[in-house]
Amino acid sequence: xxxxxxxxxxxxxxxxxxxxxxxxxxxxxxxxxxxxxxxxxxxxxxxxxxxxxxxxxxxxxxxxxxxxxxxxxxxxxxxxxxxxxxxxxxxxxxxxxxxxxxxxxxxxxxxxxxxxxxxxxxxxxxxxxxxxxxxxxxxxxxxxxxxxxxxxxxxxxxxxxxxxxxxxxxxxxxxxxxxxxxxxxxxxxxxxxxxxxxxxxxxxxxxxxxxxxxxxxxxxxxxxxxxxxxxxxxxxxxxxxxxxxxxxxxxxxxxxxxxxxxxxxxxxxxxxxxxxxxxxxxxxxxxxxxxxxxxxxxxxxxxxxxxxxxxxxxxxxxxxxxxxxxxxxxxxxxxxxxxxxxxxxxxxxxxxxxxxxxxxxxxxxxxxxxxxxxxxxxxxxxxxxxxxxxxxxxxxxxxxxxxxxxxxxxxxxxxxxxxxxxxxxxxxxxxxxxxxxxxxxxxxxxxxxxxxxxxxxxxxxxxxxxxxxxxxxxxxxxxxxxxxxxxxxxxxx
Numbered sequence: 001x002x003x004x005x006x007x008x009x010x011x012x013x014x015x016x017x018x019x020x021x022x023x024x025x026x027x028x029x030x031x032x033x034x035x036x037x038x039x040x041x042x043x044x045x046x047x048x049x050x051x052x053x054x055x056x057x058x059x060x061x062x063x064x065x066x067x068x069x070x071x072x073x074x075x076x077x078x079x080x081x082x083x084x085x086x087x088x089x090x091x092x093x094x095x096x097x098x099x100x101x102x103x104x105x106x107x108x109x110x111x112x113x114x115x116x117x118x119x120x121x122x123x124x125x126x127x128x129x130x131x132x133x134x135x136x137x138x139x140x141x142x143x144x145x146x147x148x149x150x151x152x153x154x155x156x157x158x159x160x161x162x163x164x165x166x167x168x169x170x171x172x173x174x175x176x177x178x179x180x181x182x183x184x185x186x187x188x189x190x191x192x193x194x195x196x197x198x199x200x201x202x203x204x205x206x207x208x209x210x211x212x213x214x215x216x217x218x219x220x221x222x223x224x225x226x227x228x229x230x231x232x233x234x235x236x237x238x239x240x241x242x243x244x245x246x247x248x249x250x251x252x253x254x255x256x257x258x259x260x261x262x263x264x265x266x267x268x269x270x271x272x273x274x275x276x277x278x279x280x281x282x283x284x285x286x287x288x289x290x291x292x293x294x295x296x297x298x299x300x301x302x303x304x305x306x307x308x309x310x311x312x313x314x315x316x317x318x319x320x321x322x323x324x325x326x327x328x329x330x331x332x333x334x335x336x337x338x339x340x341x342x343x344x345x346x347x348x349x350x351x352x353x354x355x356x357x358x359x360x361x362x363x364x365x366x367x368x369x370x371x372x373x374x375x376x377x378x379x380x381x382x383x384x385x386x387x388x389x390x391x392x393x394x395x396x397x398x399x400x401x402x403x404x405x406x407x408x409x410x411x412x413x414x415x416x417x418x419x420x421x422x423x424x425x426x427x428x429x430x431x432x433x434x435x436x437x438x439x440x441x442x443x444x445x446x447x448x449x450x451x452x453x454x455x456x457x458x459x460x461x462x463x464x465x466x467x468x469x470x471x472x473x474x475x476x477x478x479x480x481x482x483x484x485x486x487x488x489x490x491x492x493x
Contacts, residue, residue, distance in 0.1 A: 003052060008082030009064075010050040016071045020046040023067070030063045055083055065115065075115040075253055079108065105263045109234060110215030112256060113208050113241075131252055133293050137259070137281070138300035145266060145274060145304035176217050181229045184214065188236045189356060196360060197403045200244025201443025207244060211237040231268030235261045236357055239277050246284050249445045255281055262304075272313055275305035276357060279320050286320070287446065291327035298324065312354060315344035316361045319369035326373045329380035334373055341366065364398035367391045368407060371414045378421040385422030389415055406444050409435050413450045420457035428457075429466050436477060448478060 013023070024041040031039040036059055048054040055061075061083040068076035187210060194203050214234045222230065242257030258281040265273035278301040285294035298321045305313070318341035325334040345366055374388035392415035399408050412435035419428035432454060439447050455474045461467040 006050050006053045006082045008080060012068055012072070012076065012081065013050065016068065018071070026067055027060060027063050030067060031059060034059060034063065049083075053082075065111070066118070069115045069118060073119070074250075075112055075119060075256070077108070077111050077115060079111075105260070105267055106215050106218035106234075109218070109238070109260050109264065110212060112260065113212035113215060116208050116241075116253065117205065117212060131255055131285075131288070131290075133296075135293065135296040137278075138296045141259075141262070141278075142300055142303070145262070145271070145300065175220055175222055176226070176230070178226065181226055181233065184210070184233045185229070185236075185356075188233060188240070191237075191240055192356075192360070193403065195240060195244060195247075196407065197405050199406050199442045199444030199447070200247030201445070204241065204244040204248065207237055207241045211241055228268045231264050232270060232273070235265035235268060235270065235273050235277065238264055239280060239357065242277075243280055246280070246287070247444045247446050251284065251288065254284060258284070270355075272305045272309040273355065273357060275301040275309065275317070276313065278304070279317050282320050282324065286324050286327055287449070289327075291324040294324040294327075295321065310352060310354060310358070311344040311348040312361060313358055315341040315348070315366065316358070316369075318344065319366065319373065323369065323373045323376060326377040326380075326384075329377070331377050331381050331384065334377055338370055338373060341370075360404075362398075364395045364402075364404070365407070367395035367398065368411050368414070371395055371411065371418070375414045375418045375421070378418060382421055385418045388418035389422060389424075389427075392418060405438065406442050406447060409439055409442060409444075409447050410450060413447070413454050417450075417454045417457055420454065420460065425461050425464055425467055429470055432458075432470055432474075436473065440477070452478060 016023075018026070021043045024043055024046050027041045027046075028039055031037070031041075039060070041056075041060065045054075045056070049056060056064075061078045061081065064081055064083065065076055065078050068081065191203055191207050191210075211234065214230060214237060218227075218230055218234060221227065238257045238261035242254045242261060245251075245254035245257060258277050261277035261280075262274040265271070265277060278297050282294040282297035282301065285291065285297065298317065302314075302317055302321075305317075309317075318337050322334045322337040322341065325337060345363075368391070371388050371391035374384045374391060377384040378388055392411050395411045396408060396415070399411065402408075412431045416428045416431035416435065419425070419431065435447075435451065439451065451474065455471065455478070458467050458471050458474070
């Protein structure tokens with residue numbers, strides 16, 4: 001018993017609309033279904049969970065996580081409910097229970113993906129949680145990310161001896177060999193290519209399912225070289241799951257996957273990968289209109305990478321930081337950082353092959369991010385519209401004949417927006433229609449978000465017949481915008 005109120009559980013309980021007696025009955029009913037008919041939870045026990053922080057015995061934490069997940073329509077883990085047992089996490093409370101111990105990472109990964117898959121099976125959409133502020137994440141993870149991971153023993157062990165049973169998959173952990181790991185690494189490449197071509201909506205569940213399987217494998221201690229590769233697979237899949245979740249508007253779910261990816265990468269000894277995972281969370285923050293939080297995360301990502309990151313990787317991080325500066329109207333800082341990105345990119349001689357997760361950041365992506373940064377700055381400084389259009393045209397030319405359909409749509413939208421901001425409505429109309437013609441073939445919600453931002457710019461050209469027609473076509477094509485109030489909150493849950 002912690003002798004301190006469990007505010008996490010109490011806050012989530014208020015969102016459900018249940019009474020304490022109703023929750024007690026639901027726990028007993030669900031426990032009976034899971035083979036524990038002797039459980040007799042009552043109202044006073046529920047009150048003790050919240051008022052004095054009593055930690056219920058198994059299987060109650062898992063049952064509660066399942067009930068809250070179903071009720072709220074988004075992933076709720078044992079960690080979210082504040083039901084950590086002694087020794088499972090640090091004594092000092094922090095956002096998402098960060099930082100995690102090594103043995104917690106696989107358990108959290110498996111528990112979270114299992115809950116996510118449950119939501120998918122039941123047709124729910126997990127989007128109604130709160131995003132942690134970038135400063136909260138960076139403060140919690142700063143020292144931990146920079147430190148070297150602790151070396152675990154090499155002997156196999158029983159995963160149930162030191163991990164949360166609710167976090168483990170339902171099959172017995174077993175060893176895998178190099179061929180199985182190689183097949184998993186290949187599957188990541190296939191998922192990554194599909195995401196780049198068609199967006200995250202169609203394959204997200206497959207990626208989450210694969211990640212759940214890998215979490216079960218990680219519960220068994222393999223030889224160091226295989227264990228590191230498995231952590232690398234977990235990190236890559238978690239980044240993809242996060243990016244796909246972000247792509248379809250599941251923002252809190254995406255953030256949790258990025259945090260999981262950073263932990264997995266660090267356990268695998270790949271600090272640059274951990275930093276890149278956090279840079280995805282920073283891109284998410286800029287997209288959601290929180291560039292100050294993005295800069296906090298970028299500081300953590302860059303410091304956590306150390307000197308191990310290749311120049312091209314550091315160039316990619318610079319473009320994200322520049323986009324955040326542009327969103328804040330800091331033109332001088334944006335241009336300086338984009339200059340650094342260009343210098344780093346051309347300094348990469350290619351003598352060291354890039355890791356698989358960096359192979360999609362090529363010259364076209366460099367220009368695409370520069371276009372996005374300048375287009376964003378053009379909202380504050382119209383003179384930035386011209387270089388935005390130049391970079392977008394270069395990105396589109398470089399993507400000609402590739403399968404990067406989503407990136408091409410985003411570049412077309414950037415170019416159309418830059419033309420609107422640069423007082424060239426005819427060219428804006430042309431590229432807006434190109435984007436509109438292909439956007440319905442893509443499952444990315446982000447493309448629609450960017451298109452809505454472009455649509456806002458068309459209002460400056462009321463009275464132009466072609467633009468009025470474009471506005472009508474956009475209004476008919478765009479799906480309703482989802483409510484964003486809860487997802488944009490900085491309250492930590």
